Amino acid sequence: MGATKQVEPVSSVLKVFGILQALAEQREIGITEIAQRLMMSKSTVYRFLQTMKMAGYVSQEDDTEKYTLTLKLFELGSKALEHVELISLADKKMRELATKTGEAMHLGALDEDAIIYIHKIDSRYNLRMYSRVGRRNPLYSTGIGKVLLAYRDEAFVRDALKDVEFIAHTNNTITDVEQFIEELAKVRDEVVGEDREEQEEGLRCLAVPVFDRFGVVIAGLSISFPTIRFEQSRRDEYVSMLHQAASSLSDSLGFHDYPQPVRTSSEVS
Template sequence: MAAVDKTPDSVSSVLKVFGILQALGNEQELGVTELSQHVLMSKSTVYRFLQTMKTLGYVKQEGENDKYSLTMKLFELGAKALQNVDLIRIADVQMRELSKLTKETVHLGALEEDSIIYIHKIDSLYSLRMYSRIGRRNPLYSTAIGKVLLAWRDESEVRDILADVEFEQFTSKTLQSVDQLMPVLDQVRKQGYAEDNQEMEEGLLCVAVPVFDRFGQVTAGLSLSFPMMRYDEKQHADYVAMLHRSARAISEQLGYPDYPY
């Protein structure tokens, strides 16, 4: 009696997609018939997956010969992953130094579609600390890092990024629209840092500065987070200076020597 395949359809589909990608990666180009033999699938199934992958931009059809090959999109994804690995490795040293100096939570965040995603974190040395985790997403408009990630972009790009975002009111201080956000971003760019002054969570203040890649583009935001009970307004300039010093060192190691602050 033949064994029953209990693999869920969704998992099976993922396995088939990666089987096709791997086969195309091993060969410069393949037709549907050749691919079906490589991956042990019917030609109709292979064709259906290829058309979806072609629509998404991961494969292309070579001229009129009915053969398929990989595009550079997978390479771009891999390059982004490698970039984050290098960024985290470089930033970790500076973030640990900031942690020693301030004892507060230090975050590194990057842009992911229409959100900020935390890619590295050093926890506060105090027992009362901010709850967050690596991989968690937060809105761009209500976080200091989010504002930093947007502030050096053209207004049209900012509006495109936030086009489908609903501005949730987390606290009474949360910005409520892109129109409210734009002048804040202008100020962030002029002063070189952003704040989340209890806009995401009551009793929590964050200060963030930009990190630049070798092309002079903001690739990440670096922040300090404070419970309001421990935040000292008289030390605000010192906090910003420490963040800039760390972000400058990270940016230089990423290949950008002209950190502007």
């Protein structure tokens, strides 16, 4: 193999992070001092700071005209750390379930108007779902998407889907927002979202919510099956295993009141 190609750094990006570093090291700092530290012109520092101010990452004191960091960077860092902690905690549970069932396990989070896979454990079988960490899929046709939205208010759901084109991936795909909202009520009742060959023909998926310490659904935990290996008679068993894992995971994240199903598949079938 050849040597790894070196990518030239983007100077403006380096300057932004240099300014952020200077702001992090001193609570309030002026343009002149930042310019001297970073050996940049004051006009350049001013332009960067004003842009960062408009983006909400920097604020300016009225009396001193000095600059300080806002909490927006903290919020971004907290989200990243939250996912790191979540993945670390979820990995053991997912591996246990993968060992018991032999099937693929996924952990997905909300990414604007889609889901994004943040962790996965592959099936032991050759015939398996194709997926990868970082891949995005629709909210309306996936089990994870359903549990991510089921515990949000209707206004949030409609806003998340307002620019989404409902594509009929299969004959089973929900293609209407009203029908999807009705489906979310069923998801809340059973505390499970199901993809009934809605995203891909020949593939079934069961997903349950994972809650953070504030009771917000931070992720969906799912198991995926090719339809030829999915046993309807064992559906409630699979759901129960998922609930136990997700309840334990939510408990580790500080949420101790995991919802109980008000009906099961046998009651609604």
